[in-house]
Amino acid sequence: MTAATTAISGPARVDSSPLALARRLQPGDVAIVDALDLDKRAAAALAARRPAAVVNAQACISGRLPTTGALVLLEAGIPVVESAGQDVLAFRDGAQVTVEGDSVASAGRIADAGSRLTLEDVEQRIRVADQDLHVHVASFTATALDLLHRDADLFLDGIGLPELRLPVDGRPVVVVTSRFAGGDEVLARFARERRPVVIGVGDGADAARAAGLNPRIVLGDIDSVGEDVLRRASQVIVHDPAGRDAGLARAQAIGLSHDDCDASLASEDVALLAAHAAGASVVIVAGGRDGLLDYVEDRSTAGAGALLSRLVASGAVVDAAVLPALYRHRYSAWTAWGALGLAAAALLLAAWGTPEGHDALAGAWTWLAETVGGGA
Structure with missing residues (x-):
């Protein structure tokens, strides 16, 4: 079988709104939406959830405008079937769906024949729509x-x-x-x-x-x-x-x-x-x-x-x-002083581990104790 006819199966996730669907979509699901001229933002939200395929009841790119949603999905390696008809929206959410070529089926029900999109087809339709x-x-x-x-x-x-x-x-x-x-x-x-x-x-x-x-x-x-x-x-x-x-x-x-x-x-x-x-x-x-x-x-x-x-x-x-x-993360004063304190402690520990540093720190401590004691 070619890539265009290899069967793809997964649980159906159905929502007329692609963005609403993206919030609950899981990798491997078959996303079923109802969006004429699927836009770039919605497609990117779907693609980020890595569905097995996206099925659109309407045309992803009708030719009215050079919408690039289908292009985003295809470039992400996600198969797209468009114009699958309103029957796909009646598929039960969570039911197993099989996408094979232009066909979309679930529980013995086959939706109206859609159209499996290719990069070449989408790019050509975008060029034509862009002219108007x-x-x-x-x-x-x-x-x-x-x-x-x-x-x-x-x-x-x-x-x-x-x-x-x-x-x-x-x-x-x-x-x-x-x-x-x-x-x-x-x-x-x-x-x-x-x-x-x-x-x-x-x-x-x-x-x-x-x-x-x-x-x-x-x-x-x-x-x-x-x-x-x-x-x-x-x-x-x-x-x-x-x-x-x-x-x-x-x-x-x-x-x-x-x-x-x-x-x-x-x-x-x-x-x-x-x-x-x-x-x-x-x-x-x-x-x-x-x-x-x-x-x-x-x-x-x-x-x-x-x-x-x-x-x-x-x-x-x-x-x-x-x-x-x-926007850059803003650190509080406590965080800044804490970081300086940790850095100072690390330097002191490193110095204490050397003979010269040990002697210098011991001498400083003795001087401080005598100074404070003398002042008392």
Whole structure:
């Protein structure tokens, strides 16, 4: 058999969101997702967990935009089947799945014929899509201008933003979005040392908690957020730009004290702007968007809203991905003095082990004892 037809088997892990799936994916699993135009960030999160294969119910690269998610997976040596149809999403989580060629099967059920991707095919489709990118950028720009005109009061004056009840002025804030995959040691160390206010956005609140961060504020659709995380938060702000009531119903059902926000922006952008308006010294976004394409490929107004929000708060916003290049571990005074003390002790022990050093230290000790004794 060729590499393209060799059968690959493993337990199915099913989630429409690649980033949510990446948090629980284990090496050897078969990742099953539902993502049109799989983006680079989501693919990298999946690749880091080393699945046996990735199966996408939709096209990984539709040709609309030069998305590179499939390329990231293939270059990592992970087989990819795209356009496998909605049937794969019905596979039972944990059930054994076999991927052979274009076929995906589990428990006797065979999904609609997908397409096993190759590097050559993906590279060619990216080149073709790249030729039309300027058209999408122009359309994106027009959408952003319309949005700015419609919501100028919110962007320019902060009207409609929720008021953060925790003291934020002059403090660092970390906004953890649902795209945060965890495993960021530098961010965790920054949080331990600088004690920022952590805002968990929707499912990002659970991701923050799992990463050792403490989301003091939870903002967004709380319908699927763990109850323990919600009750530990100092403030819960229910927000859904689509106008759904699931989060509000959840809050009422569990008797949770909460605030409401009806801004039309995505929750992560509301969190960013609210922190900036409250005077945060810096806003670190964990799980932010990755470059222009990540904004443009969002066919809703969310991409335009995200870019405008970044522009409004541009002087205070940093992506967690660049934190390792900007932040250095800060040692306490006790740590520094302790290190100096250990170094001095090591030098003294080394000197004591030589005849000359032994005599010198003995003479110094005698002199010190006589000096102190004479003074007494």
